[in-house]
Amino acid sequence: MSLTTSRKNELNALCNKFRIDLIELLHSIQTGHPGGSLSVCEILTTLYFEKAKVDPKNPKWPERDRVVLTKGHAAPMLYRVLAEKGFFPVEEMKTLRQLNTRLQGHPCALETPGVELSTGPLGMGLSACLGMAIGLKADHIDSTVYAVMGDGELNEGTCWEACMAASKFKADNLIAIVDRNHVQLDGTSDEIMPLGNLAEKFKAFGFEVFTCNGHDVEALSDTIDLAKAVKGKPAVILAETVKGKGVSFMEGKNTWHGKAINDEECKLALAELRGEK
Amino acid sequence: MSRSLRDVYGDSLLKYGKENKNVFALDADVSGSTKSAVFGKECPDRFLNVGIAEANMVGMAAGLATTGKIPFVNTFAVFLTSIGLIGARSLSSYSKLNVKYMGAYGGVSDAFDGPSHHSLEDIAIMRTLPNFQVFVASDEYQTDWLVKNAIDVNAPMYIRLSRDATKTVYTPDTKFETGKGKVIRDGKDATIIACGVMVGQAVEAAEALAKKGIDVRVVDMFCIKPIDRELILESAAKTGAIVTAEEHSIIGGLGGAVAEVLTSGGAKAVQEFIGLQDQHAECGPYNALLQKYGLDVSSIAAAVEKAISKK
Numbered sequence A: 001m002s003l004t005t006s007r008k009n010e011l012n013a014l015c016n017k018f019r020i021d022l023i024e025l026l027h028s029i030q031t032g033h034p035g036g037s038l039s040v041c042e043i044l045t046t047l048y049f050e051k052a053k054v055d056p057k058n059p060k061w062p063e064r065d066r067v068v069l070t071k072g073h074a075a076p077m078l079y080r081v082l083a084e085k086g087f088f089p090v091e092e093m094k095t096l097r098q099l100n101t102r103l104q105g106h107p108c109a110l111e112t113p114g115v116e117l118s119t120g121p122l123g124m125g126l127s128a129c130l131g132m133a134i135g136l137k138a139d140h141i142d143s144t145v146y147a148v149m150g151d152g153e154l155n156e157g158t159c160w161e162a163c164m165a166a167s168k169f170k171a172d173n174l175i176a177i178v179d180r181n182h183v184q185l186d187g188t189s190d191e192i193m194p195l196g197n198l199a200e201k202f203k204a205f206g207f208e209v210f211t212c213n214g215h216d217v218e219a220l221s222d223t224i225d226l227a228k229a230v231k232g233k234p235a236v237i238l239a240e241t242v243k244g245k246g247v248s249f250m251e252g253k254n255t256w257h258g259k260a261i262n263d264e265e266c267k268l269a270l271a272e273l274r275g276e277k
Numbered sequence B: 001m002s003r004s005l006r007d008v009y010g011d012s013l014l015k016y017g018k019e020n021k022n023v024f025a026l027d028a029d030v031s032g033s034t035k036s037a038v039f040g041k042e043c044p045d046r047f048l049n050v051g052i053a054e055a056n057m058v059g060m061a062a063g064l065a066t067t068g069k070i071p072f073v074n075t076f077a078v079f080l081t082s083i084g085l086i087g088a089r090s091l092s093s094y095s096k097l098n099v100k101y102m103g104a105y106g107g108v109s110d111a112f113d114g115p116s117h118h119s120l121e122d123i124a125i126m127r128t129l130p131n132f133q134v135f136v137a138s139d140e141y142q143t144d145w146l147v148k149n150a151i152d153v154n155a156p157m158y159i160r161l162s163r164d165a166t167k168t169v170y171t172p173d174t175k176f177e178t179g180k181g182k183v184i185r186d187g188k189d190a191t192i193i194a195c196g197v198m199v200g201q202a203v204e205a206a207e208a209l210a211k212k213g214i215d216v217r218v219v220d221m222f223c224i225k226p227i228d229r230e231l232i233l234e235s236a237a238k239t240g241a242i243v244t245a246e247e248h249s250i251i252g253g254l255g256g257a258v259a260e261v262l263t264s265g266g267a268k269a270v271q272e273f274i275g276l277q278d279q280h281a282e283c284g285p286y287n288a289l290l291q292k293y294g295l296d297v298s299s300i301a302a303a304v305e306k307a308i309s310k311k
């Protein structure tokens, strides 16, 4: 077990704070995507606060690990984590989605410190991550590229093109992490586009496959270590999650993919996250 | 209050699609946004949600068209005309397959999602495809006609819609015709040729200019292709000053199409271009974006005065 109990508690407390801030923020601006932001919370928190080498003072540090949010609509959670990490002031979060902000509706790598790739259109991220992985290897830089993907995103054929290529080019510095919440936009994965046995699919595409509870920071941390140890091929972590995690009326509901939160819902959600009910 | 064009689209697709059993609707996991779900709910046998897979969707649509179906493919305009482009070009355009490309959330109407979701190149891209007809919906009644016309006419089409409501400029019984622009308001000093949400803005700009004694013609060029050469050249001859106004890049869209006509027709008229000035926009409230990027009433009015001053 890689994490001490106190570290685990710290990370969980961070996640809880991020969720609370996310709900307050999305309620106040009446736009943005709650479901996929809540499901990816532990994944991003574990990466940025435990596993990924990054330097907020030097966001373009060449030796850094690359964390890429290929499911760009979860930008609010990415920004919240980056802000806590020190890439920009937490105060700036309130400019999310507003005119003149650095915090665009979907991540923009040009302006936002810590954002590695402009994403939003799904299905392009893994290819870019593979390019990063190959480029880093060419420069003999020992860094890992983490591609944080949606499961609905895997509907896009390009993801599988990238998988074939990652396998061909033996990208063992590439780790895909799938936020496997079983829900996309119009419905559940099974309703909209069944993904079948994802583990077997990735295996058939030449990946080393790991599965873990995507809301358990310790499991995530341990699994990332295992994935990093893989040599000669790419790895994928199927992180089992719940869309809308932490807010019971949002959990597992595609309708909360991108819906505005009203006053009553905000109150309920905050009470639940603060353990007041 | 007029209705959002996407709501009108959803209802019209259901209304006309129910009558014609060859109509199919395909969507790429955004049917709640595009409103193709309205049709999907009532006609589930002719509704195919293919998941987040636009390239696959347009390929399937082409195949359906070869069997005599009339497939409407639905997703955000930006994804449809980029990821869906190879199908549009190689399948629909090249072999004249009867596929209807319905570009939801045109322009910056998906305002808060930001530039990754704005569609500011789609008109330019789609009008270069041979055999395609290209339309931009400007109001609710026209949107209804566009859907009916798309079912009635056998041709690949790109139809750009909007997430939002636009100013209503027509009545339920207004008649439209492919290749014919609509003169919404006549005038002699300048002509604003607009499409989409900009038509309503152009009318307001013309009204404001009228108070200053400037008499402006407003044309709704909702059919970008085939374009109404006659009306453009006649407007140029009559007013000598043209302002094109579109929620699109100034490169290659309506402005480009009009400029091609003016030049090749030997028109003696100046042209000013209202649109995105070769840049990405940003996220923010829709009206604030229209204003900041010069797509508002006062920018159009200023462009008209500038065009007149150059005559």
Ligand SMILES: Cc1ncc(C[n+]2csc(CCOP(=O)(O)OP(=O)(O)O)c2C)c(N)n1
Residues within 6 Å of the ligand: A035, A036, A037, A039, A071, A073, A120, A121, A122, A123, A149, A150, A151, A152, A153, A154, A179, A181, A183, A184, A185, A243, A257, B028, B029, B030, B052, B079, B083
């Ligand atoms: C190419 C493309 N098509 C459609 C969309 C619209 N869209 C945004 S999020 C989403 C659903 C994503 O589902 P998933 O990847 O499972 O993300 P999560 O459940 O983690 O939110 C869709 C269809 C998009 N952003 N990009």
Ligand SMILES: [Mg+2]
Residues within 6 Å of the ligand: A150, A151, A152, A179, A180, A181, A182, A183, A184, A243
């Ligand atoms: Mg999902």
